[in-house]
Amino acid sequence: MAEGRTAADLSVLFAGKIYSPNPFWLASAPPTNCGEQVMRAFDAGWGGAVWKTLGDPIVNVSSRYSSVDWNGQRMMGLNNIELITDRPLETNLREIAEVKKRYPKHALIASLMVESKREAWHKIVQQSEDAGADGLELNFGCPHGMSERGMGSAVGQVPEYTEMITAWVKEKARTPVLVKLTPNITDIRTVARAAKRGGADGLSAINTINSITGIDLDTFVPRPNVDGKSSHGGYCGPAVKPIALNMVQQVQSDPEAALPLSGIGGISDWRDAVEFLLLGCSTIQVCTAVMHYGYRIINEMTDGLANWMAEKGFSKISDFESKSLRRVEEWKRLNLNYKIVARIHEEKCIGCQLCYTACWDGAHQCIHMDRVGQAVGTDGHRDGGHSTPAMRERESREVIAVTPIPKLDYGSSVNGSEPFPTPLARIPRVDESECVGCNLCYLVCPVPGCITMEQIDLGLPAQSWEERTATAPTPPITGRNCD
Amino acid sequence: MARFPELHPPFDGPSALIEANRCLYCFDAPCTAACPTHIDVPRFIKKIAQGNLRGSALTILDANILGASCSRVCPVDVLCEGACVYHRYNQEPIEIGRLQRHAMDAFLADGAVLPRASATIKPGKVACIGAGPASLACAAELSKQGFAVTVFDRKPLPGGLNTYGVAEYKLRPGDSLREIEMIRSLGVEFRLGTEITSEALCKLEQEFEAIFLGVGLGAMHRLGVPDEDHPSVTNALDFIERYKTAGNLAVGSRVVVIGAGNTAIDAARAARRLGARSVQILYRRDQQHMAAFSFEYEQAIAEGVEFCWWTQPVAIQLSESGIRSITCVRMRNTTGNSLERLAGSEFDVHCDMIIPAIGQSPLLQFLESCRGVRVERGRVEIDRATGQTANPRYFAGGDCVNGGREVVDAVADGKRSALAISKKLEAAHG
Numbered sequence: 001m002a003e004g005r006t007a008a009d010l011s012v013l014f015a016g017k018i019y020s021p022n023p024f025w026l027a028s029a030p031p032t033n034c035g036e037q038v039m040r041a042f043d044a045g046w047g048g049a050v051w052k053t054l055g056d057p058i059v060n061v062s063s064r065y066s067s068v069d070w071n072g073q074r075m076m077g078l079n080n081i082e083l084i085t086d087r088p089l090e091t092n093l094r095e096i097a098e099v100k101k102r103y104p105k106h107a108l109i110a111s112l113m114v115e116s117k118r119e120a121w122h123k124i125v126q127q128s129e130d131a132g133a134d135g136l137e138l139n140f141g142c143p144h145g146m147s148e149r150g151m152g153s154a155v156g157q158v159p160e161y162t163e164m165i166t167a168w169v170k171e172k173a174r175t176p177v178l179v180k181l182t183p184n185i186t187d188i189r190t191v192a193r194a195a196k197r198g199g200a201d202g203l204s205a206i207n208t209i210n211s212i213t214g215i216d217l218d219t220f221v222p223r224p225n226v227d228g229k230s231s232h233g234g235y236c237g238p239a240v241k242p243i244a245l246n247m248v249q250q251v252q253s254d255p256e257a258a259l260p261l262s263g264i265g266g267i268s269d270w271r272d273a274v275e276f277l278l279l280g281c282s283t284i285q286v287c288t289a290v291m292h293y294g295y296r297i298i299n300e301m302t303d304g305l306a307n308w309m310a311e312k313g314f315s316k317i318s319d320f321e322s323k324s325l326r327r328v329e330e331w332k333r334l335n336l337n338y339k340i341v342a343r344i345h346e347e348k349c350i351g352c353q354l355c356y357t358a359c360w361d362g363a364h365q366c367i368h369m370d371r372v373g374q375a376v377g378t379d380g381h382r383d384g385g386h387s388t389p390a391m392r393e394r395e396s397r398e399v400i401a402v403t404p405i406p407k408l409d410y411g412s413s414v415n416g417s418e419p420f421p422t423p424l425a426r427i428p429r430v431d432e433s434e435c436v437g438c439n440l441c442y443l444v445c446p447v448p449g450c451i452t453m454e455q456i457d458l459g460l461p462a463q464s465w466e467e468r469t470a471t472a473p474t475p476p477i478t479g480r481n482c483d
Numbered sequence: 484m485a486r487f488p489e490l491h492p493p494f495d496g497p498s499a500l501i502e503a504n505r506c507l508y509c510f511d512a513p514c515t516a517a518c519p520t521h522i523d524v525p526r527f528i529k530k531i532a533q534g535n536l537r538g539s540a541l542t543i544l545d546a547n548i549l550g551a552s553c554s555r556v557c558p559v560d561v562l563c564e565g566a567c568v569y570h571r572y573n574q575e576p577i578e579i580g581r582l583q584r585h586a587m588d589a590f591l592a593d594g595a596v597l598p599r600a601s602a603t604i605k606p607g608k609v610a611c612i613g614a615g616p617a618s619l620a621c622a623a624e625l626s627k628q629g630f631a632v633t634v635f636d637r638k639p640l641p642g643g644l645n646t647y648g649v650a651e652y653k654l655r656p657g658d659s660l661r662e663i664e665m666i667r668s669l670g671v672e673f674r675l676g677t678e679i680t681s682e683a684l685c686k687l688e689q690e691f692e693a694i695f696l697g698v699g700l701g702a703m704h705r706l707g708v709p710d711e712d713h714p715s716v717t718n719a720l721d722f723i724e725r726y727k728t729a730g731n732l733a734v735g736s737r738v739v740v741i742g743a744g745n746t747a748i749d750a751a752r753a754a755r756r757l758g759a760r761s762v763q764i765l766y767r768r769d770q771q772h773m774a775a776f777s778f779e780y781e782q783a784i785a786e787g788v789e790f791c792w793w794t795q796p797v798a799i800q801l802s803e804s805g806i807r808s809i810t811c812v813r814m815r816n817t818t819g820n821s822l823e824r825l826a827g828s829e830f831d832v833h834c835d836m837i838i839p840a841i842g843q844s845p846l847l848q849f850l851e852s853c854r855g856v857r858v859e860r861g862r863v864e865i866d867r868a869t870g871q872t873a874n875p876r877y878f879a880g881g882d883c884v885n886g887g888r889e890v891v892d893a894v895a896d897g898k899r900s901a902l903a904i905s906k907k908l909e910a911a912h913g
Contacts, residue, residue, distance in 0.1 A: 071532070072504035350568040353510035369511075389510065396516045400867055400899075403519060403889040404561055405774065421571050426513065446507055447572060 008309035015176040015260040020107035022047035027285035028111035035095030044295035048107025053084035066223035077239035093131040100132035113139040141182035141207025156182035159194035166198025176201035192257035202260040208234025237288040241266030252280030270304030278324035337460040340437035348450035351426030355441035366434030372425035499585040503532035517566035519895035520547035540590030548623040554583035595665040601629030607908035610691040615643020617881025618697030620897030626669040647724040650749035681852035696879035700843035710799040719750035719840035735836025743773035747840035765794040870900030
């Protein structure tokens with residue numbers, strides 16, 4: 001605003017009815033266990049909260065969580081075997097009413113899970129709405145514990161049950177009904193369609209993914225350890241984001257399934273949130289990031305989102321909602337005549353050679369260490385006798401190296417004519433004629449901008465596999481095509 | 484010994500893990516290439532990151548049996564860490580030395596049990612003369628391959644400069660000795676307190692099929708000024724050896740160190756830590772010409788050591804109680820880069836202790852007794868790849884070959900010789 005930019009309007013109206021000052025909701029989980037927590041979250045800046053699932057109180061085990069660390073970073077993925085709320089329903093309902101009274105402008109959604117009886121659903125819908133909930137989220141996704149009792153994902157994995165219970169709820173509900181989808185299913189669209197047929201006003205996706213995070217190698221007990229045993233739990237956190245994005249895209253690209261969608265799955269920062277919004281979500285829900293860092297992370301999320309919107313010239317969320325949805329296509333419609341190759345920017349290369357070993361062992365052997373010493377074959381192809389990674393390494397180990405001591409090294413000097421900061425001998429070279437444009441080198445390169453993927457104009461019109469096989473006889477399957 | 488806090492303190496477990504995870508795991512890594520013993524640095528670091536400290540230590544030891552002392556004394560700035568690709572990415576290099584120490588400390592604390600490569604003793608006995616890093620590396624490698632090795636040294640403790648000559652804040656004698664115990668556990672025999680004379684060498688030639696010379700260098704050069712035998716004149720190696728092993732901590736209040744190599748800096752910093760009020764390093768040339776690594780120089784400055792360039796001592800002035808001062812002259816470069824004294828430039832530097840550190844002379848007399856071994860400009864001539872001398876039964880490595888480099892260079896030399904000796908013995912015994 002200081003720069004004269006209009007502040008972005010982050011507010012959303014989910015399913016045309018649920019107002020939220022920003023698209024960031026807390027997912028139904030431990031951070032929304034009680035009113036005191038939810039109010040602190042709203043104070044911190046969260047736009048909405050989905051209450052920890054209401055139902056008949058349960059008894060939990062201890063311990064309940066386990067996680068996957070990655071390369072020194074904690075909680076790349078989090079797993080839980082905690083069940084729905086363990087507090088009396090009346091307490092939850094009283095606190096919902098209290099929160100709603102004190103925070104009328106925030107979105108408060110009641111997550112529900114009761115036994116698969118019409119009356120039971122009618123009753124909890126009534127109670128939740130009477131308490132003041134702005135909407136209902138049907139928990140058909142919880143993959144552990146409750147599913148053994150015929151609830152949670154046991155419902156969400158069967159389209160007929162999903163449709164039936166959604167319809168029961170709709171008979172009673174006056175507020176929007178969201179169905180929370182489980183990813184533990186072959187095709188998430190089948191259940192999304194069922195929810196839509198049942199009359200759902202919206203969807204939430206995804207719930208947690210069945211998982212065993214790891215095993216204690218001293219005790220042989222998988223985590224989390226409950227008296228020497230474990231049970232599969234629900235996986236979430238940054239690790240699941242790509243899976244969630246794909247499922248969100250599948251649902252929102254399917255006319256029979258698409259509904260206003262609250263995106264869930266590993267959203268840790270504003271960038272993740274924007275991605276979910278770009279694939280058709282109207283709000284997003286966060287849990288693991290809050291369990292890791294607390295409610296305070298909402299500031300970075302709303303601030304990052306607002307700044308990005310201002311930079312892109314978007315004044316409201318709907319300006320970019322679903323913008324990337326049409327950018328996802330079936331593979332057969334991708335342009336086969338689009339060609340890119342890797343280009344190494346020598347001045348940025350630090351000589352780690354990760355691209356070289358990745359290309360040789362993980363891709364197509366078209367990056368070479370031959371700028372110095374080794375003559376490139378006249379045809380530039382690997383048949384010209386490129387040294388393999390093992391050969392390179394062996395040569396290096398055979399060199400006699402000594403500690404450089406100026407007094408003793410009289411007369412010798414380092415070659416001062418190197419054109420780049422990294423010795424030319426350590427800078428890999430891409431054989432562009434062999435490069436298939438797979439991106440692997442660019443992905444492993446630790447230096448931003450050091451390897452770029454550059455388009456090569458083949459001078460051919462765009463043509464997809466679908467088009468190519470429609471105009472030419474189907475090529476015989478030789479077994480060599482699928483590598 | 485709070486006065487000698489370590490130069491590179493150990494990592495705690497979590498810090499080591501964070502640092503290990505920072506490593507890019509370069510392919511054909513420059514740090515490995517820069518290491519004279521070619522320790523597979525990314526591999527041992529990855530093993531730390533994966534919680535496999537024993538595997539990490541064995542990776543280090545496979546390349547460098549003195550991995551523990553090298554992790555402390557190596558000038559990593561000009562070796563592995565100096566080669567780290569992170570220098571070109573606006574980041575600090577990986578702390579390879581401290582990570583190596585982390586793995587080695589864990590290994591030693593765990594009993595330092597090395598796998599035996601060979602169960603049987605192969606024919607062909609080898610003698611290593613000198614118990615410094617070169618001989619230790621040679622002996623350990625041969626022993627791992629199944630040969631009987633005996634190490635001789637005139638000193639009562641093994642380790643050579645590792646035990647006696649490296650500054651305390653880099654390597655404590657106990658750490659050096661602990662590492663040597665591990666080598667002894669491989670089956671290496673030590674005969675210490677044994678001076679190898681010309682006659683003794685004749686006997687060794689009869690008893691041993693191959694002889695490795697890891698004798699290092701000899702006495703320190705003398706200043707060549709009158710009164711340098713005064714008790715308050717102590718050469719740097721004697722000074723370091725005394726405070727490290729004999730518990731003799733007497734130091735003057737104004738100390739002058741002559742010379743600007745790494746040993747001079749070790750001595751100067753030790754003198755500071757032992758309580759000298761002022762320590763001055765006098766050097767006949769300037770900073771550009773000094774033999775010390777620049778990081779050693781900077782650390783010495785940080786500890787309050789002063790440097791006086793273009794300064795050459797010419798006389799020691801005594802008082803009734805001891806040394807009063809050292810008389811110096813100014814030097815300057817002539818065309819052709821030789822030095823000349825500036826006429827009439829005499830001046831006195833007040834001091835009560837003088838530590839000459841102007842290098843060691845070669846052990847010419849001993850080397851001449853090794854028949855057939857050629858010595859050129861004070862250094863034993865060898866084939867670089869095998870360490871073999873002009874006498875095919877003699878091999879050599881370390882300071883007596885390279886004129887005085889680092890521990891890691893000696894280890895590399897010793898190991899190369901061991902591989903060549905092993906090949907030779909296997910061929911001889913079919």
